[in-house]
Amino acid sequence: MAGYNTLSGRDLERIRVLADGVFAVAMTLLVLDLRLPAGEVADSGALRDQLGELGPEIAAYALSFTMLGTFWLAVHAVLDQARGSDRTLAWSVLTFLFFVTTLPFSASVLADHAHLRLAVALYWANLAMLGAGLAWQLWHVSRAGLAEEGEALVLVRRRLVLAQALYAAAALLALLSPVAAIAGLALVQLFFMVSPRLPWRT
Amino acid sequence: MAGYNTLSGRDLERIRVLADGVFAVAMTLLVLDLRLPAGEVADSGALRDQLGELGPEIAAYALSFTMLGTFWLAVHAVLDQARGSDRTLAWSVLTFLFFVTTLPFSASVLADHAHLRLAVALYWANLAMLGAGLAWQLWHVSRAGLAEEGEALVLVRRRLVLAQALYAAAALLALLSPVAAIAGLALVQLFFMVSPRLPWRT
Amino acid sequence: MAGYNTLSGRDLERIRVLADGVFAVAMTLLVLDLRLPAGEVADSGALRDQLGELGPEIAAYALSFTMLGTFWLAVHAVLDQARGSDRTLAWSVLTFLFFVTTLPFSASVLADHAHLRLAVALYWANLAMLGAGLAWQLWHVSRAGLAEEGEALVLVRRRLVLAQALYAAAALLALLSPVAAIAGLALVQLFFMVSPRLPWRT
Amino acid sequence: MAGYNTLSGRDLERIRVLADGVFAVAMTLLVLDLRLPAGEVADSGALRDQLGELGPEIAAYALSFTMLGTFWLAVHAVLDQARGSDRTLAWSVLTFLFFVTTLPFSASVLADHAHLRLAVALYWANLAMLGAGLAWQLWHVSRAGLAEEGEALVLVRRRLVLAQALYAAAALLALLSPVAAIAGLALVQLFFMVSPRLPWRT
Numbered sequence: 192m193a194g195y196n197t198l199s200g201r202d203l204e205r206i207r208v209l210a211d212g213v214f215a216v217a218m219t220l221l222v223l224d225l226r227l228p229a230g231e232v233a234d235s236g237a238l239r240d241q242l243g244e245l246g247p248e249i250a251a252y253a254l255s256f257t258m259l260g261t262f263w264l265a266v267h268a269v270l271d272q273a274r275g276s277d278r279t280l281a282w283s284v285l286t287f288l289f290f291v292t293t294l295p296f297s298a299s300v301l302a303d304h305a306h307l308r309l310a311v312a313l314y315w316a317n318l319a320m321l322g323a324g325l326a327w328q329l330w331h332v333s334r335a336g337l338a339e340e341g342e343a344l345v346l347v348r349r350r351l352v353l354a355q356a357l358y359a360a361a362a363l364l365a366l367l368s369p370v371a372a373i374a375g376l377a378l379v380q381l382f383f384m385v386s387p388r389l390p391w392r393t
Numbered sequence: 394m395a396g397y398n399t400l401s402g403r404d405l406e407r408i409r410v411l412a413d414g415v416f417a418v419a420m421t422l423l424v425l426d427l428r429l430p431a432g433e434v435a436d437s438g439a440l441r442d443q444l445g446e447l448g449p450e451i452a453a454y455a456l457s458f459t460m461l462g463t464f465w466l467a468v469h470a471v472l473d474q475a476r477g478s479d480r481t482l483a484w485s486v487l488t489f490l491f492f493v494t495t496l497p498f499s500a501s502v503l504a505d506h507a508h509l510r511l512a513v514a515l516y517w518a519n520l521a522m523l524g525a526g527l528a529w530q531l532w533h534v535s536r537a538g539l540a541e542e543g544e545a546l547v548l549v550r551r552r553l554v555l556a557q558a559l560y561a562a563a564a565l566l567a568l569l570s571p572v573a574a575i576a577g578l579a580l581v582q583l584f585f586m587v588s589p590r591l592p593w594r595t
Numbered sequence: 596m597a598g599y600n601t602l603s604g605r606d607l608e609r610i611r612v613l614a615d616g617v618f619a620v621a622m623t624l625l626v627l628d629l630r631l632p633a634g635e636v637a638d639s640g641a642l643r644d645q646l647g648e649l650g651p652e653i654a655a656y657a658l659s660f661t662m663l664g665t666f667w668l669a670v671h672a673v674l675d676q677a678r679g680s681d682r683t684l685a686w687s688v689l690t691f692l693f694f695v696t697t698l699p700f701s702a703s704v705l706a707d708h709a710h711l712r713l714a715v716a717l718y719w720a721n722l723a724m725l726g727a728g729l730a731w732q733l734w735h736v737s738r739a740g741l742a743e744e745g746e747a748l749v750l751v752r753r754r755l756v757l758a759q760a761l762y763a764a765a766a767l768l769a770l771l772s773p774v775a776a777i778a779g780l781a782l783v784q785l786f787f788m789v790s791p792r793l794p795w796r797t
Numbered sequence: 798m799a800g801y802n803t804l805s806g807r808d809l810e811r812i813r814v815l816a817d818g819v820f821a822v823a824m825t826l827l828v829l830d831l832r833l834p835a836g837e838v839a840d841s842g843a844l845r846d847q848l849g850e851l852g853p854e855i856a857a858y859a860l861s862f863t864m865l866g867t868f869w870l871a872v873h874a875v876l877d878q879a880r881g882s883d884r885t886l887a888w889s890v891l892t893f894l895f896f897v898t899t900l901p902f903s904a905s906v907l908a909d910h911a912h913l914r915l916a917v918a919l920y921w922a923n924l925a926m927l928g929a930g931l932a933w934q935l936w937h938v939s940r941a942g943l944a945e946e947g948e949a950l951v952l953v954r955r956r957l958v959l960a961q962a963l964y965a966a967a968a969l970l971a972l973l974s975p976v977a978a979i980a981g982l983a984l985v986q987l988f989f990m991v992s993p994r995l996p997w998r999t
Binding site for chain 4: 598599600602603604606609612613615616617619620621624682685686689691693695696699700704707708711712713714717754763
């Protein structure tokens, strides 16, 4: 039994290719829910009204796409630290990928029910589980001697804590207003996307 | 004819990339069936009720995701043993992948009819066909001299027999109660996921 | 203009990765149409009836999966002959991939209308376009000096002509009976899958 | 913070694999909307009528497939110029990929409302955003010293400007007639696909 377990899941590149595939499908499926009501419309004005009604959904999908982008960068930043893989690392990435596949669902619940606290809570829980998956990977990589302790590992850990703290803070705004919480999450994302290009970066 | 057949399907890496792609799509599509009923809900309480009703489906999808993870690890553990490929190995992997693509269907039948023996039987038959695909690969790889006989091959074969025996035993519980059979399958999966981290592993 | 055209599409590996991705998605989507009617069923007997009605569809999807497998092996057998790529080869593969993405549609038309000649004709036309795509690739690879003339190229060409002749002959059976034509196509596929393991292969 | 940002998104090959995955899924999903009305048809004549009604949609999907093919070639032509990657390049490609995932939506709006200017405008806006994504990549790659200035970079830039100018000119035809605009876009695509094989290429 132990023998087989040391045989499987050892190829880090394989795990990354699977992860890229799952992210690519999840990213593309996000937009699959975007649909106009069936049937002809009379003119461009009527079509504009229909597109306008999709506005909140488009915003929710754009937000979720940036989330998937952020976590895609994050999982590779984590795996970059590992010299090799083992079965436990494979399962920690698979668990993480499970919550990647649930994000289109959480995003569609959020898009349909942006005014409900529970929808924000569900979405945040999905982000938190993705963070937990990354934490498990980081913890295992250190513990199993798959990565060298060093500055890079410290930076990756710190970023994970920072990101999850900001997501949690933004989600807490839902106690005041669910829409404010969504705006908060969007702001955090914007910050992560823009920050590498800020003038004070070293 | 024979000439062409020796030309095609010889690239093991190609086969693995296709397999990773099929697994990535199947894993992500599992969750695609997860949907709330259309239409607005009044408050978080109503949404909680709707999410609660999805509970069994979410459990069935989580189970199926771990199944796909297990078989993804397994097919690569098998292909790790092969030094090269030929057309027969390619077809044995393609046959295996066909039953990967049917798992989302079997899983949705199980999710919708968890109380029926036939749904458990169908799901188990899908797992058994996946196992048969792996067995065909292992048998061909030995017979065609694509792998060196050795301890690794023995370990992979033994694990395949163990896993399929446990799945069959769990499925037989459906004679008593279909839900017990599903719980049994989940337990087997939990065991496979946790076992690499048990203290007595060598 | 010419300058840019000589810059793009030169990476053969890139084209293969895209092709693997399109095949993986198309293979998995084939089965996506497979669905039981919504709603509870009373017992395993009722579920068996529903599954039984899906029989022809499952057969059509299994046939189409083997088709995709055959053409996946074929496109890589063709690209194996090329030393490099250019923009024209990239477009010939992209055109081929377009007809890969239409096969799930042709297959679903065939599954729903197995008794109509036109459904068989549409399905066969899709196979013929896939063959035409491969022929374009083979022709260009020779003409542009991307492949060395030799036995391998001859074998690949001969197999393409043989396969397309057999598909056309099977499709012609639709003049007698559409179902006979489908059985004929299935027989051709079985022959291609089994032939590498026949005792008289060299 | 800056530290983490210099750690992530540095692997150009990873970004390309993700891009190939997103393109492969988007290309295959384009055709997913293609469906015959449910229910039996009496004979091949009735099926021919149904297929005939799908004509405009098939044309719209074929056009969009060539668009995705063109932009797939383009993004790799751009990334071919880069020696390495950084987090900003990763985000510029992710932004580009977002508009790849929206193209199936824009294409389905165009297919359903080919007679409306706004549908053409939306489709063109999607193409323009894809072009903007490429421009951002090219600009960043130069500015961050990730590419050597040279003839290749000039050719890639010129082609981007030419393509976007032609798309805009074709889209402007919608002021006269939306269908003429779509025909114009198809002509531009045909030109890009055929041009590498024109006799006066160098």
